[in-house]
Every structure is written in structure tokens, then in C-alpha cells.
Amino acid sequence: MSAPLLSVRDLTIRFGASEATRNLSFDIAPGETLALVGESGSGKSVTALSVLQLLPPSAQLSGKILFKNQDLLTASPTELRAVRGNDVSMIFQEPMSSLNPVHTVERQIGEVLAIHQGLRPNAARARTLELLDAVGIPDPKSRLSSYPHQLSGGQRQRVMIAMALANEPDLLIADEPTTALDVTVQAQVLTLLKSLQQRLGMAMLFITHDLGIVRKIADRVCVMTKGEIVETGPVAPLFSNPQHAYTRHLLAAEPRGTPPATDPAAPTIVDVADLKVWFPIKRGLLRRTVGHIKAVDGIDLSIRRGETLGVVGESGSGKSTLGYALLRLIPSEGRIVVLGNEIQGRSWKAMRPLRADMQIVFQDPFGSLSPRLSVDRIIGEGLAVHMPKLTPAERDGRVVKALEEVGLPAEARFRYPHEFSGGQRQRIAIARAMVLEPKFVVLDEPTSALDVSIQAQVVDLLRDLQQRHGLTYMFISHDLKVVRALANQLIVMRNGKIVEHGPAADIFATPRSDYTSALMAAAFDVAVIDAPSLDPPVAS
Amino acid sequence: MTDQMQQAAAIEAPRNPTLSPLNQRRWLNFKRNRRGWWSLWIFLALFLATLGSEFIANDRPILVSYKGELLFPAFVDYPESKFGGFLAVTNYRDEFIASDISANGWALWPPVHFSYQTIDTYLPYSGSVAPSWLMSWEEFCSRYPAQTADPNCHMGNYHWLGTDDRGRDVLARLLYGFRISVLFGLTLTLFSSIIGVVAGAVQGYFGGWVDLLFQRFIEIWTSIPALYLLLIISSVIAPSFWVLLGILLLFSWVALVGIVRAEFLRGRNFEYIAAARALGVSNWTIMFRHLLPNAMVATLTFMPFILSGSVVTLTSLDLLGFGLPPGSPSLGELLAQGKNDLQAPWLGLTGFFTIAIMMTLLVFIGEAVRDAFDPRKSMA
Numbered sequence: 001m002s003a004p005l006l007s008v009r010d011l012t013i014r015f016g017a018s019e020a021t022r023n024l025s026f027d028i029a030p031g032e033t034l035a036l037v038g039e040s041g042s043g044k045s046v047t048a049l050s051v052l053q054l055l056p057p058s059a060q061l062s063g064k065i066l067f068k069n070q071d072l073l074t075a076s077p078t079e080l081r082a083v084r085g086n087d088v089s090m091i092f093q094e095p096m097s098s099l100n101p102v103h104t105v106e107r108q109i110g111e112v113l114a115i116h117q118g119l120r121p122n123a124a125r126a127r128t129l130e131l132l133d134a135v136g137i138p139d140p141k142s143r144l145s146s147y148p149h150q151l152s153g154g155q156r157q158r159v160m161i162a163m164a165l166a167n168e169p170d171l172l173i174a175d176e177p178t179t180a181l182d183v184t185v186q187a188q189v190l191t192l193l194k195s196l197q198q199r200l201g202m203a204m205l206f207i208t209h210d211l212g213i214v215r216k217i218a219d220r221v222c223v224m225t226k227g228e229i230v231e232t233g234p235v236a237p238l239f240s241n242p243q244h245a246y247t248r249h250l251l252a253a254e255p256r257g258t259p260p261a262t263d264p265a266a267p268t269i270v271d272v273a274d275l276k277v278w279f280p281i282k283r284g285l286l287r288r289t290v291g292h293i294k295a296v297d298g299i300d301l302s303i304r305r306g307e308t309l310g311v312v313g314e315s316g317s318g319k320s321t322l323g324y325a326l327l328r329l330i331p332s333e334g335r336i337v338v339l340g341n342e343i344q345g346r347s348w349k350a351m352r353p354l355r356a357d358m359q360i361v362f363q364d365p366f367g368s369l370s371p372r373l374s375v376d377r378i379i380g381e382g383l384a385v386h387m388p389k390l391t392p393a394e395r396d397g398r399v400v401k402a403l404e405e406v407g408l409p410a411e412a413r414f415r416y417p418h419e420f421s422g423g424q425r426q427r428i429a430i431a432r433a434m435v436l437e438p439k440f441v442v443l444d445e446p447t448s449a450l451d452v453s454i455q456a457q458v459v460d461l462l463r464d465l466q467q468r469h470g471l472t473y474m475f476i477s478h479d480l481k482v483v484r485a486l487a488n489q490l491i492v493m494r495n496g497k498i499v500e501h502g503p504a505a506d507i508f509a510t511p512r513s514d515y516t517s518a519l520m521a522a523a524f525d526v527a528v529i530d531a532p533s534l535d536p537p538v539a540s
Numbered sequence: 541m542t543d544q545m546q547q548a549a550a551i552e553a554p555r556n557p558t559l560s561p562l563n564q565r566r567w568l569n570f571k572r573n574r575r576g577w578w579s580l581w582i583f584l585a586l587f588l589a590t591l592g593s594e595f596i597a598n599d600r601p602i603l604v605s606y607k608g609e610l611l612f613p614a615f616v617d618y619p620e621s622k623f624g625g626f627l628a629v630t631n632y633r634d635e636f637i638a639s640d641i642s643a644n645g646w647a648l649w650p651p652v653h654f655s656y657q658t659i660d661t662y663l664p665y666s667g668s669v670a671p672s673w674l675m676s677w678e679e680f681c682s683r684y685p686a687q688t689a690d691p692n693c694h695m696g697n698y699h700w701l702g703t704d705d706r707g708r709d710v711l712a713r714l715l716y717g718f719r720i721s722v723l724f725g726l727t728l729t730l731f732s733s734i735i736g737v738v739a740g741a742v743q744g745y746f747g748g749w750v751d752l753l754f755q756r757f758i759e760i761w762t763s764i765p766a767l768y769l770l771l772i773i774s775s776v777i778a779p780s781f782w783v784l785l786g787i788l789l790l791f792s793w794v795a796l797v798g799i800v801r802a803e804f805l806r807g808r809n810f811e812y813i814a815a816a817r818a819l820g821v822s823n824w825t826i827m828f829r830h831l832l833p834n835a836m837v838a839t840l841t842f843m844p845f846i847l848s849g850s851v852v853t854l855t856s857l858d859l860l861g862f863g864l865p866p867g868s869p870s871l872g873e874l875l876a877q878g879k880n881d882l883q884a885p886w887l888g889l890t891g892f893f894t895i896a897i898m899m900t901l902l903v904f905i906g907e908a909v910r911d912a913f914d915p916r917k918s919m920a
């Protein structure tokens with residue numbers, strides 16, 4: 001192995017009394033891709049930020065960060081500025097918030113060129129065009145004067161990459177560059193990064209929590225947990241023969257299992273015909289409706305008892321809106337029959353008796369629990385509405401039972417949501433839905449805010465609850481791996497319409513539409529298959 | 541009853557006697573603002589002291605022992621016949637009554653023997669009289685029947701801050717005036733907060749047409765020049781404490797609507813609100829159990845400023861002569877007298893310093909409350 005480009009030795013980062021990382025050491029050789037893998041809180045992002053000294057002043061660092069034999073920890077601000085954006089550059093997770101919203105694309109990229117290469121406006125413009133072309137932005141000339149909000153998520157991340165590559169750095173630090181993107185766009189961006197890296201011969205420090213991406217893109221991998229690197233090695237051997245218990249745990253954590261078999265003669269629980277959710281676009285002085293955004297556009301579906309209907313699609317495909325409309329949380333048009341009751345057109349009050357039978361679990365366990373209520377009040381709230389005759393002791397007993405069902409101790413009910421981890425909070429949210437003994441539950445991306453190992457546990461819990469109580473699920477997700485583990489039936493949505501509909505096993509085995517196959521290739525193999533215009537249409 | 545339920549019943553939900561960690565941090569932040577912390581204590585001390593104004597400045601004794609009977613003139617109106625007189629209400633400052641009481645027992649007087657409407661009949665000269673400590677003992681007692689030898693020529697009849705043009709003691713009027721200003725301000729703040737929070741909550745939560753119409757209404761309402769309207773109304777309706785409160789309330793409730801509405805607009809899209817809606821919880825319960833706590837921070841931060849604003853409004857109405865009914869102790873009336881009688885600077889100076897100090901204390905407290913609820917400080 002040649003002399004390392006970046007060499008980190010005994011790096012310890014402290015915030016006050018707590019250690020974010022402890023005695024980290026790793027090397028990156030020129031042209032190599034090193035992946036740092038770990039779950040949230042493992043200290044991987046802090047490590048990435050520490051290389052360019054971008055941490056807040058409250059962080060105390062000790063150890064050595066040698067870049068081309070220069071210790072960046074002791075470098076002066078002037079020396080650091082010469083390195084930042086020039087020799088080492090960085091891509092961040094959120095492409096929307098890491099581009100300045102009031103500057104055009106040309107100005108943002110031109111700034112980097114002007115600072116480090118002193119290019120004049122004309123030369124900078126030519127170089128910017130070259131870079132935009134290299135990162136695969138169609139018609140770069142017309143995009144020069146665009147603002148970040150006029151670009152799609154994928155295009156924004158491409159602009160970020162163009163900025164990072166503007167000075168042909170020796171090392172690119174990518175901090176979860178594709179986490180905020182849809183799977184198909186993620187696959188495109190990763191492919192782009194890989195090919196650019198080969199062309200420019202740069203090294204890459206790639207931070208991610210997604211093992212699929214690591215397999216695809218990295219040469220070597222460092223597995224991090226609780227601020228320490230527990231295992232380092234080339235990707236293939238490490239994955240096939242993991243040594244450390246945590247690595248094995250992480251590899252085993254991907255959602256597994258198959259959905260329970262269903263009875264094809266079971267009665268239909270949910271029946272929806274021609275469901276539409278159109279948001280009017282209003283223009284002009286009189287706010288006349290000039291058109292509609294068709295979030296959900298003529299959906300038909302039916303779900304039998306004990307079945308799980310998976311709804312997949314990329315962001316903006318209308319899948320969450322469909323779930324909300326089904327529960328009448330937002331106004332819609334079309335027929336909705338739940339448990340034999342026509343619910344479209346019922347008043348809010350007339351809906352209330354049915355609400356106990358149809359529940360929902362939300363995506364974000366941090367947002368879906370009221371921070372000011374204790375857990376027993378959160379779970380007991382539905383009981384107070386639907387079973388007001390329960391005595392306090394009976395209600396408490398039901399809350400305890402619901403907590404036990406989701407694997408939480410009874411004492412948890414006296415605490416507040418902020419005292420729990422993300423996975424535990426999602427269990428509380430599930431308990432809140434389950435305590436009413438519903439027949440039909442809409443699960444709106446219940447696992448996507450969670451770490452992989454916790455995702456698997458939540459999937460197991462949901463499947464277990466379904467078998468025990470004969471529940472019917474509608475499982476909304478963009479994560480095909482999770483859907484494969486739970487869904488019997490599958491709907492693929494795009495731009496508010498159903499692209500493909502059928503038994504999940506059949507669709508996973510032989511997708512009929514191009515869009516579905518592109519989605520699956522991106523999700524399972526991080527590969528790009530051309531489907532017509534995969535970038536979602538840009539709102540103008 | 542099953543085992544499990546018995547167990548559940550056995551474990552009483554522990555009621556947390558102390559504040560939640562977040563509120564503890566807020567309390568610490570409040571204390572850390574030393575200026576606001578001291579202002580709070582000084583203000584509370586002044587307010588508590590003036591709440592007991594009857595025990596500091598009064599024209600009747602607190603306690604009287606008369607022919608072996610214990611009487612409480614500060615609280616009970618005894619007819620004069622009790623002491624051998626003939627009026628319906630006893631005038632304890634009267635020499636006849638005083639000598640009768642001292643012959644048959646004793647009287648415990650507050651340090652200042654004047655109430656806010658007691659007219660001192662033994663003033664050395666007419667018009668506003670300067671503070672007694674600015675004159676000699678002989679001058680102070682010059683109008684008493686027996687001059688310096690008079691039993692009533694004592695420190696209890698001193699006018700520490702002088703008198704106004706009708707011979708009423710300024711210190712007594714100041715104490716009672718401070719009390720009525722603060723009580724008025726607190727009541728007005730309380731009622732306008734309740735109305736403002738409810739109105740803001742309804743607008744923010746329901747949005748749409750409700751919000752649109754209500755907002756336009758408020759815009760029109762706030763564009764009415766409130767002070768002039770108040771002048772007109774109070775010249776038609778005889779002003780009293782509650783009438784004035786009602787009139788001022790007409791305009792002061794809008795102060796909080798904007799921020800509460802904004803908090804509700806933001807909050808109604810939270811996922812836990814959607815979760816509560818999916819549970820079938822009623823709108824009012826959602827508003828008050830889930831959303832109101834979010835708006836409370838903004839409301840509480842604003843309250844000290846609304847309080848100081850209310851006090852200022854009352855004072856300015858009093859200054860213009862459209863405030864509390866004539867004869868009531870009021871800071872605005874004191875200021876008006878000071879303005880009309882520049883030869884008596886103790887009137888204007890007393891009024892000015894009282895209002896300036898009260899406003900300063902309230903604003904300092906308000907700043908400390910704002911710091912305490914600042915999320916950048918309390919969450920860090």
C-alpha cells in the first residue's frame with residue numbers, strides 16, 4: 001500500500017463530558033474509497049466534520065489528522081482555508097439546506113473557483129459549464145441561472161457534487177450524500193460519484209448507514225459503533241466473514257422473513273373506488289382555480305381481512321396522501337368503504353365511532369408523540385374518547401397491556417416521550433394505535449426514520465401483532481426491503497396513479513412495468529436502469 | 541378484578557412534585573438574569589405592601605380596645621353611637637372620639653393616619669402643602685388648636701410626600717393608587733389573555749375562511765383609534781373600575797391573537813395532532829390539550845409587557861380625566877395635579893418616579909421571562 005493520503009490517529013472528540021469518538025485511527029490511500037458505517041449516534045458524521053475542522057467550537061479534539069503529512073488539527077485558519085474546498089472537499093446530506101437559496105447555480109460554483117483558482121468570471125463560467133456537464137445535468141447552459149428551489153433533489157445533489165469537484169480535490173468527504181434522495185435518484189448519484197472518482201483518481205471518505213451502498217461503492221470499510229471503530233477491512237471479506245459481534249448484528253439486521261399467508265376467501269375490509277385528492281392551484285387577484293395538483297388521482301383498491309397491502313413509490317407519488325384520505329384525515333372524492341360502512345361524506349362526529357377500528361402509525365416517532373404528555377396519557381387518550389366508561393384502573397390496565405404487547409415495560413407509562421430512543425418511541429406510537437384494538441391500521445413509513453437494526457425489530461413486531469390479532473394493514477413505504485418482508489399485495493404508485501397492482505411475490509419476482517423494475521434495481525442492487533424521465537417533475 | 545388490574549391499581553401514578561426538567565432550566569435561566577430576578581422581588585414586595593395599604597395609611601385605627609371590647613375599625617364600620625357620638629360612620633380622627641377612646645382603652649394606628657380621601661383640616665396653609673419634613677415643627681403644628689402642645693400634632697399626621705390641592709395625603713394616595721393600577725393591570729391582562737388566546741386558537745386551528753374573516757375584522761378593529769373612542773365612551777358611560785376594564789378590554793385582547801394564531805397554524809400540522817385526529821379526539825380537546833402548551837411560551841413571554849401596557853393606558857386615561865371616578869386614588873390623577881401645579885414639585889416628582897420605577901421593574905421582569913423561555917437558552 002502506498003503512503004496514505006489521509007491518516008487519522010487516536011482521534012478523540014469530546015463535547016463537554018461526553019465522548020463522541022474514542023481513539024479513532026484509519027488511513028485512506030490515494031484513489032481509494034473508504035466507507036464509515038454505523039447507526040445514528042455512532043460518531044461517523046462528527047468524524048467527517050472533524051477532518052476539515054468544521055465542528056462547533058464546543059468540541060475538544062485530541063489526536064492527529066494528517067493530510068499529506070500536514071496535521072490539520074494544529075493548522076492555522078489560513079492553512080485550513082487553503083485545504084478546504086481545494087484539496088479536500090465535502091458533500092452534505094441535505095441538498096436543499098446545503099446550497100444557499102438566494103444564489104444561482106453559477107454563482108455558487110463560481111465562488112469556489114474564484115477563491116481557490118482566482119478564475120475570472122468568463123473562465124469560471126466555462127469551467128462551471130464543464131463541471132455541470134460532467135455531473136450529468138441536462139442542458140447545463142440553461143441551468144446556470146437557476147436557483148436551488150428550481151432544481152429537483154437529485155439535481156441539487158449533482159450541483160453540490162459539481163461544487164465539491166470544482167478544484168479537483170484529492171479527497172472527497174461524502175456525508176450520507178444520498179440519504180435524502182429517492183432510491184432511483186440515489187442509484188444515479190452513486191453511479192456518478194463512482195465514475196467521477198475513477199476519472200479524477202481521487203480518494204473518497206464515504207459516510208453511510210446503508211450496507212447496500214457500502215457493498216456497491218467502497219473498497220474498504222470501517223464499522224463504527226458508540227464512537228469506536230470495531231472492525232476494518234476490505235469490503236468483500238468483511239461482509240462475508242464478519243469478525244466483530246456488532247458487524248454480524250448489523251449484517252443480520254436487514255428486514256427478513258415473509259408475510260404470513262392469507263385466506264383468499266376472507267371478507268373485504270377496505271374497498272376504495274376512484275379515490276381522488278386534488279389540490280387546487282390558485283392564481284391571480286381573485287384566486288381563481290387554474291388547475292389541480294393531482295396528489296391521488298383515481299385509485300381503486302381493496303384489502304381483505306388479515307392481509308397487508310404494500311404501497312410503494314417515490315417521494316411525491318401520493319402514497320402518504322392516499323393513506324390520509326382513506327382515514328378521512330384530509331378531504332377527498334370517491335367511494336371509501338371500511339368494514340362495510342360507507343365513510344365518505346360522514347361528518348366528523350359520525351366518523352368518531354369508526355375511528356377506534358381504523359388507526360394510523362406515523363413515520364416520525366419524534367413528531368407523532370406530544371412532547372408534553374406522559375406515555376400513559378398519550379396511549380390512554382384514545383381510550384378516553386372511545387371507552388369513556390372505563391374506570392381509571394381499567395384504563396391503566398389496558399395501557400399496561402398495550403405496552404407489554406409492543407415490548408415495553410409497564411413503568412414506561414409514567415415517563416415522557418423524550419426519555420425514549422427512536423425505536424422505543426415508535427413502539428409507543430404503535431401501542432397508541434393498538435390499545436383501541438383496531439381492525440385496520442395504516443402504517444405510514446413506520447420504519448424509515450429508524451436505524452436498520454431497529455427497523456427489523458419493528459417489522460417483526462408488526463408481523464407478530466398482525467398474526468395475534470388478525471389485523472389488516474396498509475403499509476406505505478419507499479423502502480422495498482421492508483415492504484417485501486410484510487406485504488401480501490402490492491401497489492406501485494407514481495404521480496398519484498397506480499402503475500402496477502398485484503400479489504407482492506409476483507411483482508417482486510417479475511415486475512411488469514419499466515418503472516417498477518427501475519425501482520427494484522435501484523433498491524436491491526443500487527443499479528441504474530433507464531426508465532423514462534425518472535427525475536420527478538420539478539414544480540415551477 | 542384480575543391480578544394485573546389489581547397491580548395496576550396498586551401502583552399510584554407518581555405525581556411529580558417538582559417542575560419538569562425543562563421548566564427547571566427555564567427557572568434557572570430566569571434567575572440567571574439578575575436584574576429581572578431582583579426586579580421581580582422588588583415588585584412583589586411593593587405589590588404585597590400596597591395590598592396591605594389599609595395597615596400603612598388609614599384614617600381609622602387597626603385595632604381599638606374600648607371599654608374592654610376589642611374592635612377592628614379597619615375592617616368593620618362601627619356607628620359613632622358606639623363611642624358616644626351620633627354619626628352613622630365613625631370619624632376616628634375627630635378629637636371627641638379620640639379622647640373618648642383614649643379615656644376608655646387604647647387604639648393601634650397605622651404609621652400614617654390618613655387614607656387616600658382623608659382631608660387634613662389642620663394644614664398650615666391652603667393649597668398643596670409641601671412634605672412636612674421640609675418645615676419646622678412649629679409651622680407644621682401652627683393650625684392645630686393648641687399648636688405644638690396639641691395631642692394630634694405628632695408624626696402620625698406627618699405628610700411624608702406632602703398633600704395635593706385638596707389637602708389629601710400624597711403618600712396615602714400613592715399606596716392606594718399603586719395597588720389599584722396593578723390590580724387593574726393584572727385583571728385586564730388576565731381577561732385579554734384569555735380572550736386573545738381563544739380567538740387566536742380558533743383562527744389558527746380552523747384556518748381557511750374563519751381565519752381570513754377574523755383577520756380582516758381584527759385589522760379593521762385595530763385601525764380604530766382606541767384612545768379617542770375610549771374618551772368618547774367614558775364621557776357617555778359613568779366610569780367605574782369594571783366599566784373601564786370592559787372598555788379597555790375591547791381593544792387590548794388583540795395583542796395576543798397574532799402570536800397564538802401563528803403557533804396554532806404551525807402546530808396543527810404536527811404529526812401528533814394528526815394522530816389525535818385519527819384517534820377521534822374532539823377539536824376543542826386537541827386545541828387545549830395538545831396545541832395550547834405550544835402557544836403558552838409565547839403568551840407568557842408577552843404577559844409582563846401587556847401588564848405594563850395596561851397600567852400605562854389606565855394612567856393616561858386618568859391623566860386626561862377620563863379614568864376612574866373622581867376621588868379614587870390614581871397615579872394618572874396625581875400626574876395631572878403635578879402638571880397643573882408646578883409650584884408643588886412633590887406631586888409631579890412622586891407621580892413620575894412611581895410610574896417610572898414600576899414600568900422599569902415590569903420591563904426588566906418581562907425581559908427575564910423572555911430569556912427564560914428562549915429555546916436557544918433553555919434547550920441547550
